[in-house]
Amino acid sequence: MSDAKQPPTLIRKWEGFDMGLQFLIAWPTLTVIISIIHLTALNQPVWRSLLYGVFWALPAAFVVAMASQNEARKRRKAAEQDAGSGPTA
Numbered sequence: 001m002s003d004a005k006q007p008p009t010l011i012r013k014w015e016g017f018d019m020g021l022q023f024l025i026a027w028p029t030l031t032v033i034i035s036i037i038h039l040t041a042l043n044q045p046v047w048r049s050l051l052y053g054v055f056w057a058l059p060a061a062f063v064v065a066m067a068s069q070n071e072a073r074k075r076r077k078a079a080e081q082d083a084g085s086g087p088t089a
Helices: 009-016 019-040 046-085
Strands: none
Touching: 009 046, 019 046
């Protein structure tokens, strides 16, 4: 795979994590973000914002982890195909 197709280092490290670890990192992060959105943009009380944040962060973190694993799988498959084709002369 050429260097132009390589993702940044941070993304490669993120995709190298196990799906469970990705979920455990994404869930509290998304809880804070979603809670802040409910508190500010939707003008919810603090306790309800936190409750919604915890609730909606669960499926969101799962989707983030699944998407990350899928992208890593696509990159590996593309790299294997590039390596398998070899140089054509």
